[in-house]
Amino acid sequence: MTGPAEPGRFSDAPRGGRSGDAGRGGDRDRGRPERGERPGRRGDGPPREGRFGADRRGGVRRPARPAVDLPRHVAYQAIAAVHRDDAYANLVLPAMLRDEGLTGRDAAFATELTYGTLRHTGTLDAIITDAAGRDVQRIDPPVRDALRLGTYQLLHTRVPAHAAVSSTVDLVRTVGPGATGFANAVLREVAGRDADGWVAKLAPSEETDPIGHLALAYSHPQWIVRAFAEALGGDLRETARLLIEDNERPPVHLCARPGLADPVALADEVRGAPGAFSPYAVYLSGGAPGELAAVTEGRAHVQDEGSQLVANALAVAPLDGPDGRWLDLCAGPGGKAGLLGALAAERGARLTAVEVAEHRARLVAQATRGLPVTVLNTDGRTVGADPKLPEGHFDRVLVDAPCTGLGSLRRRPESRWRRQPSDLPPLTRLQRELLTAALRAVRPGGLVAYVTCSPHTVETHVTVTEASRRCGFPVDFVDARPLLPAGMPGLGDGPTVQLWPQRHGTDAMFLAVLRRG
Template structure:
């Protein structure tokens, strides 16, 4: 080939490359770069739904994964990315505040959620930094826009300039006191950290355990199953191992309880081991006189009601499951579908506050699993810690007092009431019970700790109080509270 022809071809190739470069530079970044991967997009959608519609991540994510066909490792990645980001939101916002040139409340909420997802990949997951940044930028380009993508890229590169331990040192150094340091580094609102410290002390434990408790709140819990007595057994739940305390509890090795036939048919279910323990303790408490009619006053979504129903079936008793909201009543029906019909008197919708007046002294056992802040289940509902405020307590504690009064009126003399909350906050536990009992001369406290010890498979560490407070960092359960009360003549 002549030199002239080689030069001509070279000029043509150069011109083609120049045209390609011009075309690429004129394209939107989202056209240049592939779209974000399905797992990260799913996590992004969960965060947006949680923010926009007050949805719960554990209700949003599973159907979204099924709908999009995200399974296996991708599903596990999406789950950890969504839940982990929500759980550690406070920590990541504190880090991002160091890397953004404006207050975070002036950052577009969608962009802030993408930044949080990126921060969790960089600081909280085993994702290579370059992959975490580039894939998060890709999600931004696809879901938010090209301009924000450049902003996200710059911020995440600042985030990745320090490892997590150095960021925690920075955040701790800026906190005004020890409680604030724990709150920001362990990603809890300060008011919740303070309330949990007070609850530890009030329940007979040490304030020095607060760091361990907050850290336990940040651990993703394993799936715990309940083998409902007479309907299934722990040994029948393939792939599960016995729980730590309750005879009915089994810990699932995988993450899909729906794969088990026993869960699908209702002979077993998903239920925290602490929830099982307090239910078993109420069922095991001694009542004076007949033991034939039981009430679950606030039964939704139905886990405790189904466990009570299975036990009642073995003893020839009957259960009334009451729930105040119709859609939750339907959840109770689904949970109790395998309980023998003879043991289920009714599953109904009604206000628990009316039962004591409408059906006085009508029940031998009453379970009151009272509506509460849910501060004991922060491991399972990662968004709850950012959604609750101290102002919620006034409304809830007033409701709890009314419900407990109703429960005590509904149980007959000699019968037992179990007051349960999935919150250790003393305003919702000890204070509510003390206030109600101060006005009544017909109630005595029972030793709930002894009742829990009697149903536990091994020695369980409890304090010397008669009520029971379980803890994630001590018992590996949600922070369930139980007080047992007997109605006197």
């Protein structure tokens, strides 16, 4: 994640209160703007004509009355881009905030509405379907997105009901003018219950369909809930805690690069706090980490603490024999390569970073500038066929394999609705091929760390077991638990490790360490 952090959380505050509640991202009611006020901004000149459309009467162009204040408008545009264009919120929203000059509370409000609506889309759609008396997919997409935004405000923020309804109806007047009465009726029906009341009405019984109940209550597709429950040994209580954590604002972690930044000093510099587990982690409270001096100067980079832990585990694993040739077989966009490159510099080693996508290879080169890293824009599966990737050559190899990303749903809320079970077969085939290539690339006695940001057992245990069995030479599992900081809770029975948001505050990273015989 390189854009601004998600700056604000309001969903755990009760609705109601006076108009100055921070839960609405501003210091007054965000229903209709005051008379003569420019949407979302005050005191900076006349309205821009055509911003939300213009009215032509008798040849005289007049600025249209604002449909909705600017933070809500930006949130709607971001949500619409995600659903209409398959955009990613973490890419389009920061650009929209910059373009509109939104900062502080207004930016926080727009961000909360965007990410919150996207996380809760499944449950919001079930509620809208019931309130509308028709399947949500039959509603015109612009109106549907506006209703999602309004329903989220009603059920998960402190925005007063009248403001949530009126502002959404105003929005619908712009994006679907024939549906204002419909939208008003739907939202007033939604406002008749709180979130728990809607779950009680619509969710399947916990006794007869526990997976279905969790899916609707916590807004995840059923197949993902089932995969999480399986990875957690069938513990539905902990599964629920994981789903709750997926719906929270994710933390922002920095990695203080070894030899270039001290994490305690960096925490003081950025007004953060040292991490709980990774020796290089710094926790931020929000803001735009990409704009920090330490990041722009290459002394630190944005990286989840779990990613730091699994990359560092490869570097600290005991190894007999030479230890100067390291390989990152799937390096884009460069976070783990940046940490490994800094560690390699301290130890006189050199890292080869492989990335098949050209634009991501450029990101790796940028992320590792000044470090002993060679970037190869090639397919990691060409080990043995590419002279730059000889077999049996490397001492330590990282395979951060492409995966479903189910372990980072809190960071990319739209991913839970885009991923499908049909994505698994081609991904797991690619994972096995890459891990097999890594095992060919490492020298006898060398180490391979297989990592995925997914807890799905097919992408973790099944992939590792099958690849190690088919590689054609002996492979031993190394117990990964001692390679993580002492005292970390909930690491299981080994030899692999699964990290969890609800246990460790990290993304759900999986780690297996293999030694070639």
